[in-house]
Amino acid sequence: MTQPRKKRVLSGMRSTGKLHLGNYVGALANWVKMQDEHECYFCVADWHALTTDYADTSQVKQNSIDVLLDWLAAGLDPARCVMFIQSHVPDHAVLHLLLSMITPLGWLERVPTYKEQQENITGKDLSTYGFLGYPVLMTSDILLYKADFVPVGEDQAAHVELTREIARRFNNFYGKNAPVFPEPQTVLTPAPKLHGTDGRKMSKSYGNTIMLTDPEPVVRQKLKTMVTDPARVRRTDPGNPDVCPVGDLHKIFSDATTNEKVNVGCRSAGIGCIECKSWAADALVNILNPMQERRKKYEENPRLAWDILENGSEQARKNAGATMDEVRDAMGMSLKLDG
Numbered sequence: 001m002t003q004p005r006k007k008r009v010l011s012g013m014r015s016t017g018k019l020h021l022g023n024y025v026g027a028l029a030n031w032v033k034m035q036d037e038h039e040c041y042f043c044v045a046d047w048h049a050l051t052t053d054y055a056d057t058s059q060v061k062q063n064s065i066d067v068l069l070d071w072l073a074a075g076l077d078p079a080r081c082v083m084f085i086q087s088h089v090p091d092h093a094v095l096h097l098l099l100s101m102i103t104p105l106g107w108l109e110r111v112p113t114y115k116e117q118q119e120n121i122t123g124k125d126l127s128t129y130g131f132l133g134y135p136v137l138m139t140s141d142i143l144l145y146k147a148d149f150v151p152v153g154e155d156q157a158a159h160v161e162l163t164r165e166i167a168r169r170f171n172n173f174y175g176k177n178a179p180v181f182p183e184p185q186t187v188l189t190p191a192p193k194l195h196g197t198d199g200r201k202m203s204k205s206y207g208n209t210i211m212l213t214d215p216e217p218v219v220r221q222k223l224k225t226m227v228t229d230p231a232r233v234r235r236t237d238p239g240n241p242d243v244c245p246v247g248d249l250h251k252i253f254s255d256a257t258t259n260e261k262v263n264v265g266c267r268s269a270g271i272g273c274i275e276c277k278s279w280a281a282d283a284l285v286n287i288l289n290p291m292q293e294r295r296k297k298y299e300e301n302p303r304l305a306w307d308i309l310e311n312g313s314e315q316a317r318k319n320a321g322a323t324m325d326e327v328r329d330a331m332g333m334s335l336k337l338d339g
C-alpha cells in the first residue's frame with residue numbers, strides 16, 4: 001500500500017533578530033514537534049521585515065541570521081525540515097503580484113492588524129503599498145508550497161483566514177478544472193501567552209523579555225525582578241500561582257513535583273517568592289542550556305548555518321517553481337502552444 005502524502009506545513013517569522021521565550025513557546029516549540037509528523041517549510045520572512053522598516057536596511061541580514069541561529073538552537077533540523085529565506089526565492093514576489101491583481105482592497109483594509117498597527121505604532125510610516133499588502137505576501141508564502149497547515153499564534157489567524165479567501169477566489173477564477181491551491185488550515189499553538197518580567201505580554205517592544213540567548217546569570221537576575229501575584233506583598237501573605245507570571249513559567253517549564261510544591265507553598269505562604277523564582281530560573285536554565293550549546297556551534301562557524309539556509313532556499317525554489325508552472329497553466333499564460 002502506498003503511504004498517503006504527508007501533510008505539508010508552512011510557517012514563517014519576520015527577520016526581527018534574536019528570539020525570546022515567548023517566540024519559543026508561542027511558535028517554535030510547536031514547529032520542532034511538527035518536523036517529524038509533516039513535511040515542513042519554515043520561512044525567514046526578510047521581505048516582511050521591510051514592510052515596517054524600509055528606510056534602514058542595515059540590520060535586516062543580521063536579523064535573519066539571528067532568527068536562523070535561534071531556530072537551529074531550538075531544534076529545527078535541516079534533515080527534517082526545509083528552512084529558507086524569502087528574498088532568495090523570487091517566486092514569492094511573482095505570486096504576490098498575481099494575487100494582488102485579484103485581492104479586493106476592502107479585504108486588506110478590513111484585516112484587523114492593519115488599522116490596529118497604523119493606530120498603535122507611532123514613529124513609523126505605515127501608509128505604504130507594501131504594508132497594506134503584507135497579508136498578500138504572507139498568502140504567497142503559504143500558497144507557493146500548497147501548505148495544508150499553518151501553525152501560528154492567534155495574532156496571525158486573521159491573515160491565514162484571508163489566505164483561504166484568496167485561495168478560494170483564485171481557484172474560482174482559474175481552477176475550474178481542478179483547484180490549484182488547497183485552503184490551508186490554521187493550527188493555533190496550544191501554549192498560553194507568556195508574560196514578560198513586568199507582567200505584560202512578553203514582547204520585544206516592552207523590554208520585558210527573556211531571550212533564548214540570555215546566559216544563566218542574566219536569566220536569574222531577570223527572574224529576581226519579575227513581578228509576582230500583587231496580592232502577595234509580605235512573605236506571610238498567601239499568594240496564587242494562577243495569577244502570577246512566575247506561576248505561569250512553572251506551569252510551562254517545571255515538572256509536576258515542582259508545580260505541586262509551588263501550588264501548595266504559595267497558597268499557604270509556606271514558601272517565599274525568592275525561593276519560588278529560583279526554581280523557575282532552574283527550569284529555564286535547563287531548557288536554555290542545550291539550546292545555547294547548539295547555537296555555539298553555528299555562532300563559531302556561521303558558514304554552517306548559512307549553508308543550511310542556502311540549501312533550504314534551493315529546495316524551496318524547486319517547490320515554488322513547480323507551483324508557479326501550475327499557476328501559469330491555470331491562468332492560460334504558459335508558453336505551451338496548446339495551453
Ligand code: TRP
Nearest residue numbers: 010011012013014045048138141
Ligand atoms: N506574519 C508572520 C508574523 O508576523 C510571519 C510570517 C510571514 C508568516 N510569512 C508567513 C507566518 C507565512 C505564517 C506563514 O508572525
Ligand code: SF4
Nearest residue numbers: 239244246266273276
Ligand atoms: Fe508567584 Fe511563586 Fe510568589 Fe506564588 S510564591 S506569588 S507563584 S513567585
